[in-house]
Amino acid sequence: MVFLGRLHPVFVHFPVVLLLLAGGLELYMIYRPGVSWKSIIPLIFLLGIGSGIIAVFTGLQLKNEGGYQESLLLWHRNGGYITLIIASIIYLLKYQFKLFKNDHFKHKSHLILFIGLNLSMMVGVTITGHKGASMTHGEDYLSIELLFQKEQELKVRINPIENIDSAYVYSNMVKQVLDAKCVACHGKSKQKGKLRLDTEVNIRAGGKQGEVLMLADSNGLLTRIKLPLNHENHMPPNERPQLTQAEVKLFELWIGEGGNFKERVTEFKYAEQLLENWKLIIASYTPKWVAPEDGLPEMEVGLKELFNSKGVITEDISTDYHFINLIFRENNKMDEINEADLENIAPYVVGLQLKKVEISAKTIQFISKCRNLRTINLSQSLFQEQLFDQLTQLHQLERINLNHCDVSQSILDVLESNPKLQIVYLNGSKVENDLVARIKTSYPNITLELGGYQLPVLASDTIQYLK
């Protein structure tokens, strides 16, 4: 019976195509009653209705497996019934009782009834199909917003943590992995095993077989993700994107330490291990880096360590090309680092964080050398106008964070010269409304983050992200 249910997604395509075709041809024949192939239409109806009955039958089997959102299921199932009933009525009235004849409808009301029935059947097929698709792929799978979304946003992204000090183990790490790999089946639109993994309350509530956040139990989350891939209880099911080793480790560490939802990364007992592991997770979501056109030699031995010794953090983000994120902290003075070293590391830097850092002439000079830079965070920095000139020299920028900075008209030049730009953060920044409006109209593809809740990327917004 399970097998029959699984055939549903295959069978549903037949009635969809056949009934739409039958309805379309019927309507067409009102204008061209004499077409030579009309005798085939009753056959198409019969095939459509027949395959529709099989689809209903297999669908009811699949329903027994459970885990679908009730309201969608109701629409989908009833839509299916109603559509089939209308198709049968049309078939019977026209081809059995000969009530409708295309070349002459006895009464105008017959014509209207006939058109109405066909249109309702076609609308019925469409709604039923759409609701069915929403059940399998999630309600927002096909939506109008999709037309306006950029491709990048549709891909699963994991947001790196920019400020470890204020990051939470659950909301900044665990939740992101759950969202990426589990929530499609354990979320709002589907609750397989009666389990939702999208919020703290839902996770705590557990699933059909009870709690899931324990260390050792045949049904716990941890047990399931560690089962061999071919075990039927393995999660995620083996046709789906799997957890990486590092992601499994993350769950192990987190649940091992009690599965606390409010614990900060810095409070975590094995924080160091957690962070090492997190780097690997981030790397697994980062798109493969391509070598810059002008090539990139091996990085000098000891260069990163030299920066580290001055308190500058270097994060490896791609082993292929030695690309790194370079993170200066509030008290870091770039002036203490010698110029040759800055110049040497510059081409490897794809992410640069200068949050709350004083921007000196030397810093500005350095930025202009970072020709592969994708992300720059200047939030709350003592920002200088000349910096904009340097940013126009870079052409790979994808994100600029200017939170709490004074932003002038010059930003328009920066936007113009960085065609890959996706997001500009202007949360709490001094920026005139006119300018915002101008950016929005001239650069509709760039997302402006002007504040509010939608800023999980930034450390300063972690707290807002939690609510």
Ligand code: HEC
């Ligand atoms: C493709 C859909 C799908 C994805 C993705 C998925 N699951 Fe499941 N999950 C299921 C199904 C179906 C069941 C119920 C059948 C079963 O018990 O094996 C289930 C059941 C479970 C249960 C048992 C719930 C209970 O109480 O019975 C846990 C725990 C679980 N999943 C965890 C996860 C985790 C963790 C992830 C992400 C790493 C995940 N699942 C991803 C489909 C999925």
